[in-house]
Amino acid sequence: MIIEGSTAMVVGGGGGFGGATARRLAKAGAKIAILDLDEEKGAASAAEIGDGAIFVKTDVTDEDSIANAIAHAQELGPLRIAVVAHGGGGGDGRVVHRDGRPHSFEAFRRVIDVFLNATFNVTRLAAAAIAETEPLDGGERGVIINTASIAAFDGSVGQAAYAAAKAGIVGMTLPAARDLGPLGIRVMTIAPGVFLTGAYGKVSPEDLQAQWGPSVPFPSRMGDPDEYALLAQQICENPYLNGEVVRLDGGLRFTKRGT
Numbered sequence: 701m702i703i704e705g706s707t708a709m710v711v712g713g714g715g716g717f718g719g720a721t722a723r724r725l726a727k728a729g730a731k732i733a734i735l736d737l738d739e740e741k742g743a744a745s746a747a748e749i750g751d752g753a754i755f756v757k758t759d760v761t762d763e764d765s766i767a768n769a770i771a772h773a774q775e776l777g778p779l780r781i782a783v784v785a786h787g788g789g790g791g792d793g794r795v796v797h798r799d800g801r802p803h804s805f806e807a808f809r810r811v812i813d814v815f816l817n818a819t820f821n822v823t824r825l826a827a828a829a830i831a832e833t834e835p836l837d838g839g840e841r842g843v844i845i846n847t848a849s850i851a852a853f854d855g856s857v858g859q860a861a862y863a864a865a866k867a868g869i870v871g872m873t874l875p876a877a878r879d880l881g882p883l884g885i886r887v888m889t890i891a892p893g894v895f896l897t898g899a900y901g902k903v904s905p906e907d908l909q910a911q912w913g914p915s916v917p918f919p920s921r922m923g924d925p926d927e928y929a930l931l932a933q934q935i936c937e938n939p940y941l942n943g944e945v946v947r948l949d950g951g952l953r954f955t956k957r958g959t
């Protein structure tokens with residue numbers, strides 16, 4: 701698909717993966733709508749891109765908020781690309797804690813809501829908007845790129861909620877691609893390993909590299925968010941990639957304890 705002249709909406713565009721992807725797609729000629737809950741990060745990301753990029757404050761757990769953001773994105777030109785890469789926090793640890801207390805059900809629901817339900821909500825609303833565009837050569841209208849995690853396949857101790865949410869995103873990829881094929885819309889999912897983004901809070905990059913780098917077979921370091929962005933761009937450009945989940949992890953497999 702030709703990125704140039706298309707509009708791309710990037711959910712979580714103020715964050716590590718979303719920001720890097722927005723910058724790459726902008727360089728490739730797309731008009732960019734940054735959707736993020738964090739006004740400071742989202743606005744900064746749009747300002748860095750310039751060239752008419754907009755920021756729309758969006759809470760991805762709120763349907764009206766998503767619909768409003770999509771309407772703004774459509775004003776930039778034909779919406780053909782939706783990248784879903786927002787954060788949202790983790791669960792409550794082990795299914796049963798060491799003190800015998802069960803995992804909070806409320807926390808489980810929250811994780812499913814922010815990752816799985818929100819991703820489906822963006823997928824269906826963005827797809828309906830992309831379906832309104834004129835098909836390009838080959839009949840393609842656009843592409844939706846969702847973000848899972850390798851925890852969907854090899855979740856560690858304490859990751860039941862997060863892994864379940866991400867596995868749901870993996871599971872919807874093929875049926876969504878099958879549903880949307882007749883509309884000329886592809887659906888792909890990226891399942892990242894460990895990447896140096898803001899997702900790890902205040903821990904220093906050096907400490908994070910020391911913790912995670914050695915467990916990655918090659919290259920033995922954490923991923924650079926631009927490597928996620930590169931794959932997102934390649935997914936946009938290659939019309940035959942569809943209905944698939946791509947692990948992007950340097951060969952890393954989580955063990956029981958993560959590293």
Ligand SMILES: NC(=O)c1ccc[n+]([C@@H]2O[C@H](COP(=O)([O-])OP(=O)(O)OC[C@H]3O[C@@H](n4cnc5c(N)ncnc54)[C@H](O)[C@@H]3O)[C@@H](O)[C@H]2O)c1
Nearest residue numbers: 712714715716717737738760786787849894895897898899
């Ligand atoms: N960084 C990693 O190692 C890694 C690995 C596997 C999967 N992932 C996944 O990648 C995605 C993006 O993570 P990241 O590493 O770029 O994190 P990040 O913290 O750098 O960025 C996440 C962005 O999402 C925004 N956000 C949070 N809640 C939101 C909401 N309700 N509505 C809209 N925006 C919201 C935040 O403001 C932030 O800008 C997440 O789904 C995460 O689970 C990350």
